[in-house]
Amino acid sequence: MLKEDFVIQSNVRQILIRSNIDYSRITFGTVKGVVYLRGVFKSAHLHTDGSGEGAANITIKSLESLEKKIKGIPGVIDIEFELTNWTKAGGQWILKKAQEDGGR
Amino acid sequence: MDSEKSARRRGKVKWLRLYRRILTEIEREIKIHPAYADLQNQIGLLLMVKGKTEKAERHFLEALRQNPKYREATFNLSFLYVETRRWEKAEEILLLEVKRHPEDAFLHQLLGVLYFQTGRKKQAAGRIHKAIQHHSYFRDYYSKKRVWQRGVVHLHRKAEGVLREIHWSHHSAQFHNFIGLYLAKKGKPRQAILELGKAAGLKPDEFVFHANLGTVYAYQGAYPKAIQEFQKALKIQPFYGMGYANLSYVYGLIRRTREAFRCMKKAVRINPQYADLRYNLALLYSDRKRYEEAAFELKKALRINPSYLFARINLGVLYEDQERWKEARREYRKILQVTPEDKHIRNRLERIS
Numbered sequence: 505m506l507k508e509d510f511v512i513q514s515n516v517r518q519i520l521i522r523s524n525i526d527y528s529r530i531t532f533g534t535v536k537g538v539v540y541l542r543g544v545f546k547s548a549h550l551h552t553d554g555s556g557e558g559a560a561n562i563t564i565k566s567l568e569s570l571e572k573k574i575k576g577i578p579g580v581i582d583i584e585f586e587l588t589n590w591t592k593a594g595g596q597w598i599l600k601k602a603q604e605d606g607g608r
Numbered sequence: 609m610d611s612e613k614s615a616r617r618r619g620k621v622k623w624l625r626l627y628r629r630i631l632t633e634i635e636r637e638i639k640i641h642p643a644y645a646d647l648q649n650q651i652g653l654l655l656m657v658k659g660k661t662e663k664a665e666r667h668f669l670e671a672l673r674q675n676p677k678y679r680e681a682t683f684n685l686s687f688l689y690v691e692t693r694r695w696e697k698a699e700e701i702l703l704l705e706v707k708r709h710p711e712d713a714f715l716h717q718l719l720g721v722l723y724f725q726t727g728r729k730k731q732a733a734g735r736i737h738k739a740i741q742h743h744s745y746f747r748d749y750y751s752k753k754r755v756w757q758r759g760v761v762h763l764h765r766k767a768e769g770v771l772r773e774i775h776w777s778h779h780s781a782q783f784h785n786f787i788g789l790y791l792a793k794k795g796k797p798r799q800a801i802l803e804l805g806k807a808a809g810l811k812p813d814e815f816v817f818h819a820n821l822g823t824v825y826a827y828q829g830a831y832p833k834a835i836q837e838f839q840k841a842l843k844i845q846p847f848y849g850m851g852y853a854n855l856s857y858v859y860g861l862i863r864r865t866r867e868a869f870r871c872m873k874k875a876v877r878i879n880p881q882y883a884d885l886r887y888n889l890a891l892l893y894s895d896r897k898r899y900e901e902a903a904f905e906l907k908k909a910l911r912i913n914p915s916y917l918f919a920r921i922n923l924g925v926l927y928e929d930q931e932r933w934k935e936a937r938r939e940y941r942k943i944l945q946v947t948p949e950d951k952h953i954r955n956r957l958e959r960i961s
Binding site: 508509510511513514515517518521522531532533534535536538540542582584586 | 826827857858860861863865868887888891892894895917918919921922925947949950952
């Protein structure tokens with residue numbers, strides 16, 4: 505399979521631009537087919553951090569859709585999300601603040 | 609005939625609705641960010657189109673108070689003064705600007721219009737001559753209209769109309785460009801392309817309009833058209849570094865990596881201090897297995913931006929590929945100091961420790 509990091513990187517950029525994500529707060533890189541995404545994840549049309557129930561559902565859908573699209577780029581072997589406000593555990597997206605509260 | 613009329617009326621109503629929506633939105637934004645010169649200039653432009661010159665003037669002046677070097681706001685204000693026949697004010701601004709930018713063809717052109725309309729034909733001819741000298745667009749335009757013939761400016765009977773036409777073209781083009789960008793931002797690329805196309809049609813020598821068109825075509829996925837527009841922009845402005853970068857990304861999207869590589873190299877040459885461009889060039893070198901050059905670009909990117917984490921990850925992996933274990937370990941350890949939870953990097957480090 506083709507693993508041209510620059511091609512992958514260009515495709516990730518395009519996906520972010522076309523999505524409903526506030527991509528100004530996200531940085532990304534590609535290393536040997538592994539895509540890294542870092543920063544704050546926020547839907548562009550939401551004016552909250554995504555913590556309300558309705559807002560959280562929208563954000564989770566956006567995250568799942570983004571993940572699916574990036575995985576669909578030829579040559580991508582993995583995605584590493586290092587988001588400050590969301591994390592994936594047991595295949596589920598969890599708002600970090602809520603996770604921390606639950607642990608207390 | 610009737611259907612044509614009603615279609616025109618519908619078009620006008622639709623346009624007015626869009627205009628009001630934009631105006632309301634910018635008014636709202638200004639309340640939140642009163643110190644943004646851009647917003648002040650944009651609202652001034654919108655008001656001027658509707659003939660509300662007094663309000664427009666206030667906003668242009670505010671834009672210039674916030675940013676005295678704001679070129680577009682200066683043009684718009686002087687345009688407004690010319691249109692409202694406040695010649696002295698217009699002349700004062702333009703002469704000051706021309707002192708700062710003696711090679712700006714459009715400033716000479718504006719002064720030419722002003723002098724012509726105030727009956728100072730000799731001075732008008734001099735300014736038009738300068739505009740022609742500094743930009744081929746004016747030479748082509750005035751030659752076509754027979755104002756410029758055999759190296760001499762002829763301000764004949766029809767010259768006033770010609771001068772006013774070019775004068776208005778600039779202003780209308782700015783307006784369509786602004787509306788186009790607004791529509792693009794709102795996720796309406798088809799409408800945006802129509803507006804940006806109008807802007808580029810009115811002023812084909814303005815590289816920004818072509819660059820904006822290229823960006824929207826790329827967003828839409830119309831890559832050949834995007835390439836065409838970026839190339840037009842670069843033909844007009846060969847030192848537009850981000851134009852080369854954007855062109856490179858489009859080539860990347862269609863897997864024409866040889867062209868992408870060529871364009872990214874130019875982008876880096878023009879903007880050597882942009883870490884992100886160096887990072888992308890490093891990816892292109894690395895994809896070609898030119899590891900030395902890739903490492904060089906990554907190190908440069910890190911020198912510009914020491915917290916550029918991805919550049920450090922790529923550099924570590926590059927060292928690892930070349931079996932330079934010590935250097936790879938050093939880079940991975942530096943990454944883990946910033947992101948200790950990065951499993952990928954931790955695994956890589958453990959594997960080579």
